[in-house]
Amino acid sequence: MNDPAPVPDLTDFSRVRAELGRFMLNRQFAINEVMTKLTILRTEFEHLHDYSPIDHVGSRLKTPEGIIAKARQRGVPLDLATLGKEIRDIAGIRVVCSFISDAYWVAEMLTKQSDITLVEVKDYIAEPKDNGYKSLHLIIKVPVFLSESVEDVIVEVQLRTVAMDFWASLEHKIYYKYDQEVPARLQQELTDAARDANRLDETMERLHNEVRAIPRRPAPHEAPASVVRDLLAANQRYRDTA
Ligand code: 0O2
Numbered sequence: 018m019n020d021p022a023p024v025p026d027l028t029d030f031s032r033v034r035a036e037l038g039r040f041m042l043n044r045q046f047a048i049n050e051v052m053t054k055l056t057i058l059r060t061e062f063e064h065l066h067d068y069s070p071i072d073h074v075g076s077r078l079k080t081p082e083g084i085i086a087k088a089r090q091r092g093v094p095l096d097l098a099t100l101g102k103e104i105r106d107i108a109g110i111r112v113v114c115s116f117i118s119d120a121y122w123v124a125e126m127l128t129k130q131s132d133i134t135l136v137e138v139k140d141y142i143a144e145p146k147d148n149g150y151k152s153l154h155l156i157i158k159v160p161v162f163l164s165e166s167v168e169d170v171i172v173e174v175q176l177r178t179v180a181m182d183f184w185a186s187l188e189h190k191i192y193y194k195y196d197q198e199v200p201a202r203l204q205q206e207l208t209d210a211a212r213d214a215n216r217l218d219e220t221m222e223r224l225h226n227e228v229r230a231i232p233r234r235p236a237p238h239e240a241p242a243s244v245v246r247d248l249l250a251a252n253q254r255y256r257d258t259a
Pocket residue numbers: 103104105106139146148150154184185186188189
């Protein structure tokens with residue numbers, strides 16, 4: 018039989034509290050780092066194209082109670098170093114995209130950055146869970162530069178479409194409402210709804226690609242290309258003579 022998980026020494030309560038505070042703060046810093054990267058990717062994309070690949074982004078830091086519950090469930094020792102390694106969704110970010118291809122694009126752009134280490138990919142879009150859950154999960158490590166050290170912090174990034182997110186939020190609520198024992202009929206309906214959501218995603222992506230292939234007509238207030246060209250040429254002549 019395994020030895021019981023060691024319990025933290027609470028005699029020095031203020032030291033434990035300070036260490037836990039530091040631990041949580043570093044995870045929040047890691048979230049901030051990744052959120053900044055996402056904002057840059059999103060803003061640059063919007064500047065170059067005429068739509069946004071990201072509908073919205075959310076983040077959450079697991080509560081100490083949530084961390085301890087997950088650790089106990091998995092038999093993970095309750096020391097901060099092990100928790101930081103084994104509980105990989107303490108720092109969590111959810112990126113909700115317009116289309117499936119956008120979720121993969123954001124994942125690729127994020128993971129190819131030189132300071133990001135990709136630890137694991139769980140592609141529940143390509144291989145949905147039995148209940149129909151779909152999402153692309155990235156477990157990444159991001160360096161957090163502190164005053165006297167650098168800490169590599171694990172962040173879980175979940176990427177999914179609006180339809181997948183809608184489904185997952187409701188399923189999560191139902192799962193907790195029934196204390197994880199969801200009646201078979203509801204489970205079946207959820208699985209059917211996941212299939213419908215997937216069909217919607219595929220149709221929307223196809224329509225989106227079709228519409229993107231049509232050359233864009235200038236909006237009534239937009240200056241025709243020739244006017245813009247003349248302006249640029251005039252600007253160049255001015256610079257040459259200045
Ligand atoms: P909460 O309340 O969202 O935090 P790992 O973290 O990789 O060591 P884990 O946790 O089994 O192992 O990984 P997995 O399967 O990738 O799940 C991580 C998170 O994905 C979950 O966190 C959920 O947020 C989400 N998720 C996974 N499966 C489902 C599902 O079937 N339905 C819904 N709605 N969400 C799911 P937590 O900690 O379970 O919950």
